[in-house]
Amino acid sequence: MISETIHRQDKEGDQFELGERLLYLRTPNFAGKDVEALQTALGALGFACGGVSGTFGAYTEGALRKFQLNMGLVPDGIAGVNTYAILRNLHNAWMDKPQVEERAYMGFARAADVLEHHAVCLFGTEGFTRKVASYMSNLAMATNPRSKMVSAETLLVPPDADMLLAHIVGPDDKTDPSVPRVLCDDASALAKRISAAVDAARAKTGEGEPLRIALELSGVAGSDAVAEEVDRMAHHDAILLLDAFCMAFS
Structure with a gap:
């Protein structure tokens, strides 16, 4: 009980x-x-x-x-x-009742090879979205030390055609209309949305240029939020996004 x-x-x-x-x-x-x-x-x-x-x-x-x-x-x-x-x-x-049918998914902890073979640069435009990008990079590196998913703050070389630039934004942030923008309001559909956005970016990106997509969070921590709540929200978003990326690239 x-x-x-x-x-x-x-x-x-x-x-x-x-x-x-x-x-x-x-x-x-x-x-x-x-x-x-x-x-x-x-x-x-x-x-x-x-x-x-x-x-x-x-x-x-x-x-x-x-x-x-x-x-x-x-x-x-x-x-x-x-x-x-x-x-x-x-x-x-x-109690003692059967489970509903389990939905198949790939947790990022079981997708180390995915992180190693796909170069992604994550960046945000303000404090909260930059924190999400940093947490995603840290989680990816903890999962696989050879991970190619990095935040813009730690990128040591200019992005090339083999790298995906993922711009993490809030609902009110503006992005280039030509850049595919993924709404992150449905965790079950997020991997498919990311995959479709990458395909769309690939179709419109010139040779030798990096792919670009935007990831719109369903909400961001307000300026009056306490630090612990901001960290919890950022961790939540980072884990969901990282798992979705691993599913999209698997």
């Missing part, structure tokens, strides 16, 4: 029962039997999160957001008191 209260955060991951700590997307990912229980519940209730892995990744967060929206909660992707209360009330609907 789900614990009635969130009472401590100092146990090891595999010692937590569902409801004993907040769960949300971060790096490194939360992991443990409470995450496994959350994934089991979401999957049985019709919100597939890529299988029961025991690791709280981008797809688990996406499933959690959809569940929260469906239940009339704020879809913030954080499993907290209100989310656990509803899961507790729905206990008989998900």
Whole structure:
């Protein structure tokens, strides 16, 4: 059963029962039997999160957001008191029930060769989008030290025809109308959108020039947001985008 209260955060991951700590997307990912229980519940209730892995990744967060929206909660992707209360009330609907069909996907941690064979330069135009670009580059490098995905701040040579320039922007940022602009408002469709944008860029780019696409985030952290929230949002966007890139290039 789900614990009635969130009472401590100092146990090891595999010692937590569902409801004993907040769960949300971060790096490194939360992991443990409470995450496994959350994934089991979401999957049985019709919100597939890529299988029961025991690791709280981008797809688990996406499933959690959809569940929260469906239940009339704020879809913030954080499993907290209100989310656990509803899961507790729905206990008989998900305990020992089969999972919905798992959606196939490639997590970036299993796509090291993809990162090594596709050169991508990431850049933003303001603080938040630059932070997302930096986090993506760092995550890619942590996954594969030979990764060719870099942020503009760390690019040591001018981009060439073999490099994709990915401009990360907010909803209100202007971009060149001739540059394909990917809307990042649907995680399940993001990889296909990126792949289509790259194909479109390739069709209109002159020989010897780098490909260019823009990635429009569904939202950016406001100037009044606290640092911890900005970091959490940037990590969330970086993980989703990196996973989508790996799927698009696989």
